[in-house]
Amino acid sequence: MRHYLLFICLIFTLLLFSPNCTIKQFVLQKEHGAIDGGQNLVPNGDIEILENGEPVRWNYRGRCAVGCPGFQSDYALTMEVSGQDQAAQWETQLSSIKPHTKYVICFWYRLPQKGRIEVILFGKTLSVDQMFRYNPMHWCRYSAILDSEEMEGNCKISFLAKGGIGPFKFWIDRIELYEGESPIGQNCARLQYQYYNTAYVSPDIISPLPFAFEWTFDNGHRPQEIQYIVELPDEVEFISCALGRICKWPPDGWSITWTRRDDTSKVEIEKILMEGRPYFRVLARVASILGDEKQLTDYVVPVGVRDHWKGSLGRYSGMISMCLYVRSKVSSGSFPFYYYAKWDRGQQPRKRLNLEVITIPEAGSSKNLVLISEVQMQAGDKNPQLAEDFLRIGLNGIGHMDLRGGDSALRNKIGKFRQMGLRYFTSWVNIASYNVDDKDAKAMDLNGQRTGKGGWCLSYRGPGWVKNMNQYKKRLESGVNFLAFDDAKPSTCYCDQCKRLFAQFLRINTDLPYIDPSLFMKEGWNGDQRYKILWKDFSLWHYGRTAQAMKHELVQSLRYRGLNGRIYFGISSWLPFTHPFAAKSLTAFDFDIRQTYMNWASSSFGGSPKKVGDYLYQSQEALGIYARALAATLSPGLTYMHPACALDPYSQMKYQILEAMMAPHFAGYLMYAGKDIDLGDMKYMAEANALMVRFEEIVLKGKAIKPIEINQWSGVRIKKLGSKGLVLVSDYSTYEPIDTIVRFSSNDLDEQTLIDAESGEKIIPISGIYHVKIKAERARLLYFGAD
Numbered sequence: 001m002r003h004y005l006l007f008i009c010l011i012f013t014l015l016l017f018s019p020n021c022t023i024k025q026f027v028l029q030k031e032h033g034a035i036d037g038g039q040n041l042v043p044n045g046d047i048e049i050l051e052n053g054e055p056v057r058w059n060y061r062g063r064c065a066v067g068c069p070g071f072q073s074d075y076a077l078t079m080e081v082s083g084q085d086q087a088a089q090w091e092t093q094l095s096s097i098k099p100h101t102k103y104v105i106c107f108w109y110r111l112p113q114k115g116r117i118e119v120i121l122f123g124k125t126l127s128v129d130q131m132f133r134y135n136p137m138h139w140c141r142y143s144a145i146l147d148s149e150e151m152e153g154n155c156k157i158s159f160l161a162k163g164g165i166g167p168f169k170f171w172i173d174r175i176e177l178y179e180g181e182s183p184i185g186q187n188c189a190r191l192q193y194q195y196y197n198t199a200y201v202s203p204d205i206i207s208p209l210p211f212a213f214e215w216t217f218d219n220g221h222r223p224q225e226i227q228y229i230v231e232l233p234d235e236v237e238f239i240s241c242a243l244g245r246i247c248k249w250p251p252d253g254w255s256i257t258w259t260r261r262d263d264t265s266k267v268e269i270e271k272i273l274m275e276g277r278p279y280f281r282v283l284a285r286v287a288s289i290l291g292d293e294k295q296l297t298d299y300v301v302p303v304g305v306r307d308h309w310k311g312s313l314g315r316y317s318g319m320i321s322m323c324l325y326v327r328s329k330v331s332s333g334s335f336p337f338y339y340y341a342k343w344d345r346g347q348q349p350r351k352r353l354n355l356e357v358i359t360i361p362e363a364g365s366s367k368n369l370v371l372i373s374e375v376q377m378q379a380g381d382k383n384p385q386l387a388e389d390f391l392r393i394g395l396n397g398i399g400h401m402d403l404r405g406g407d408s409a410l411r412n413k414i415g416k417f418r419q420m421g422l423r424y425f426t427s428w429v430n431i432a433s434y435n436v437d438d439k440d441a442k443a444m445d446l447n448g449q450r451t452g453k454g455g456w457c458l459s460y461r462g463p464g465w466v467k468n469m470n471q472y473k474k475r476l477e478s479g480v481n482f483l484a485f486d487d488a489k490p491s492t493c494y495c496d497q498c499k500r501l502f503a504q505f506l507r508i509n510t511d512l513p514y515i516d517p518s519l520f521m522k523e524g525w526n527g528d529q530r531y532k533i534l535w536k537d538f539s540l541w542h543y544g545r546t547a548q549a550m551k552h553e554l555v556q557s558l559r560y561r562g563l564n565g566r567i568y569f570g571i572s573s574w575l576p577f578t579h580p581f582a583a584k585s586l587t588a589f590d591f592d593i594r595q596t597y598m599n600w601a602s603s604s605f606g607g608s609p610k611k612v613g614d615y616l617y618q619s620q621e622a623l624g625i626y627a628r629a630l631a632a633t634l635s636p637g638l639t640y641m642h643p644a645c646a647l648d649p650y651s652q653m654k655y656q657i658l659e660a661m662m663a664p665h666f667a668g669y670l671m672y673a674g675k676d677i678d679l680g681d682m683k684y685m686a687e688a689n690a691l692m693v694r695f696e697e698i699v700l701k702g703k704a705i706k707p708i709e710i711n712q713w714s715g716v717r718i719k720k721l722g723s724k725g726l727v728l729v730s731d732y733s734t735y736e737p738i739d740t741i742v743r744f745s746s747n748d749l750d751e752q753t754l755i756d757a758e759s760g761e762k763i764i765p766i767s768g769i770y771h772v773k774i775k776a777e778r779a780r781l782l783y784f785g786a787d
Helices: 002-017 386-392 406-420 463-477 496-509 530-560 609-626 651-661 679-694 696-701
Strands: 059-061 063-067 076-080 088-097 102-110 113-121 124-128 140-147 153-165 170-179 188-193 198-201 207-216 225-233 236-249 256-261 266-274 277-287 322-328 334-343 351-357 370-374 397-399 424-429 482-485 568-571 629-634 666-671 703-711 714-721 724-731 740-744 754-756 770-774 779-784
Touching: 063 088, 076 088, 076 153, 088 170, 102 113, 113 170, 124 140, 153 170, 188 225, 188 351, 198 207, 198 322, 198 679, 207 225, 207 334, 225 236, 225 322, 236 266, 236 277, 370 424, 370 679, 386 397, 386 406, 397 482, 406 424, 406 463, 424 463, 463 482, 463 530, 496 530, 530 568, 609 629, 609 651, 609 703, 609 714, 609 724, 629 651, 651 666, 651 679, 651 724, 651 779, 666 696, 679 696, 696 714, 696 724, 703 740, 714 740, 724 740, 724 770, 770 779
Parallel strands: 198 351, 370 397, 370 666, 397 424, 424 482, 482 568, 629 666
Antiparallel strands: 059 088, 063 076, 076 170, 088 153, 102 140, 102 170, 113 124, 113 153, 188 207, 188 334, 207 322, 225 277, 225 334, 236 256, 236 322, 266 277, 334 351, 703 714, 714 724, 724 779, 740 770, 754 779
C-alpha cells in the first residue's frame, strides 16, 4: 500500500510542479512538414510531437507549457493564469475547412477550481467549465458539433484559460476535429482502453484489462471484419479474452445500451518482437453482422451522449466490449503495452499505455459480514481462478457470472465455489407481477379500467406471476441463494383486492376508519388529507407483503425438492413513504441493499464518499425500528459512466466502503456493475475489507453516533461498542495529496487516544480537541480500546 501511494504521490508531484516553458508573446507559425493525423484536422492534436520541448504546429502566449503525463499519453498542453495579468492561450492553424459544413470538436481537459476554458473556432466561442464538482487532477472530455458557416480553407482554433483559483493548471489533450457528426471520423474503427492513465496487473490475482470499441462505416466501405489488437509485454501471462457486441435500443435513439456476449469471433495469439523485446499480440477478429435490428452494425456514441453530464445510467451503460484477463509473471515493474483497431483499408494509430505491477493484499475472511461483488465481463467463464481471487480480497459472495452453459453450468460453478468458501450467490429479480404480459396484471385506475397507469397490481397472481416465479425457482435450484430486488415501481391499483389490503393496512397502523381510495384520491376531494399520504405509504407496505408471498412460495418449493430453504432477499430501491410503519411489512427482506452510486452525476452524492455515508446514516435513522440490516449496493470507480463522472477511479472504492461501514445496522455491501471493476478497484476493496474483518465486532454491533459535520466535504463518524470503537475522519475537498487538518471534539470519545488502524500513529487530544492530519489518504480509520 505505502509503495503504491508513494508512486501516486510522485506522479501528483510531477503534475503539480512540472516546470513551465519560458513565457513568450504570440509569434508567427514556424514552418513544419505535414503532420499525418489521419482524419483529424488538428495538427499534432495529441501533443506527442515536440521540438526543443515545445509542441510542433502550436503557438502560445502567456504562461503556457507542455505538461506530462497527458490523458493516456505522454504530453499535454497546460496553461496558468493564477497571479498573472496576461492571458494564457494556445493556438494552431487548421486547413482544408469546407464552408457550411458540420464538424465535431473533441478534447480532454482538466480545470482548476472555478476555471473555464474558452474555445474559439469558426468565429464562435465555446465555454467549457463543467467539472464533476471540481478536481483538477481528473480528466474530463468535451464534445460539440459546430457549423463552419462562411469559413473556408485555413482558420485557427484557440484555447484560452479564464479564471481559476489555486495553484493548479489548465490541461488540454487529445484534441480532435472531424468533418461530419461522428466524433471518431468516417469509415473507421477505434479501440479505447476504458479506464484511466495506467493499467494495473498483479502476480497475485488474474487482472482484467477492459476496452471499448467504436466503429462507423458506410455501406460501400464496410469491412468483412475488424481486428482489435492488444500487444502485451512478455512479463505478462495471457489467460483469456472476453468479447461482446454492443447493442442499443431503439435503433434511432439512445434509451439503453448493453453488451451481448460474442462467442463467435475468433481470438488469436502470436509472439512478436518490438524494439528487440519479446511481446505477444492478442488479435480479436470481429466479423460484421447484419440483419438484427437490435444489433448495431455501426456503433459510435454520439455527441450529446458520450460526455453526458446528467449521468443517465441507461445512456452510457454496458460500454465495455472487450476484456483481457492477464497475470503478471513478475512482482514489480512498469511496462508499456499497445492497442489499436485495424481493418482492410486502414488502421487506428497505435496507442501506448503502461502496465504497472502491483501487489494485492490478502484481506482475510469475515464470519458474519455480507461482502458480495459482481464479476467482470464473462469472468465466470474466462477467469479460471475467480473464486480464489474473490476470497483473497475478502469477498464471500459473487453475482452475475454471465455463464455460457445456462442453469447446469451455473449449478456446477456455484457448487464448486461453495466448497471453496464463498457463501452468497446473487441474482437480480423483481416483484413477480412486474413486467407481465397479462392485462389483469396492470393496475386498475379510478374508473375501474386496467390501464396500467398506476403501474402493476401487486395483488395479481395469474399466469404471468407463475411464469416469473418458475424462473426464480430455477435460479434457486441452481444454487443462487440471494435475490436482489431491482428498481421498485409505484403501484397504485384500485381493484377490490388492493382496496381490501389497504383497509387492513389502516387497521394495523392507524385508528382511522376505512374510506374507499377511489373516493379520496379523486381530484377535488376535501376530506382528511391524511388518507392521501397513507395511500402512498400503502404502496411500500403492499410491496413488502408481496415480497413475503414470494419468499414463502420460493422456500416451500425448495423444501419440497429437498433443497436448502435458506434464501436471502435484498431491497435495493425504496418507494417513497412518510410514516416509518410503511416499512413494517418488509420482513421478507433480510438486507437493505439500497442503491448508492456515488459517481452517477445527477445523484445527490456529487462524487463525495462523505455524502454516501451521510445518505446511508440518514436513511437508516429515518426507518428507526423498521430499519433492515444494511448491505448497500455500491459502485466501482467508473460505474457505468464515462470518466467525466468519476473523481478518482480507485481510492474512492475504499473510501465509500469505509463510509458505509460506519452507518447504523451495517452488515456488508454488494458491488454493482462488476464489468467496470478494475484491478485498482480490487486492491482498494481488499484494503477496506481487511479493515472490516479486523474490527468486525465493532462494525456489526457498534452503535453509530450522530456524525460530526466539519463542512460539506469533511466529517467525522464514530461507532462505539462498550469501551472500544472506531472513528473515521475524512476530508474529500480535494483528492490531491494536499495536507489538511481536521479538528474536532466529542464527548463520546472521553478524550481517549486514537490509533490509526493502518499506520499505528497515535493521536492524543489537546485540551479536548483532536487534530487529525489528512494527507494522501483522504479518509483515516482510527480506533480506541481495541486490539
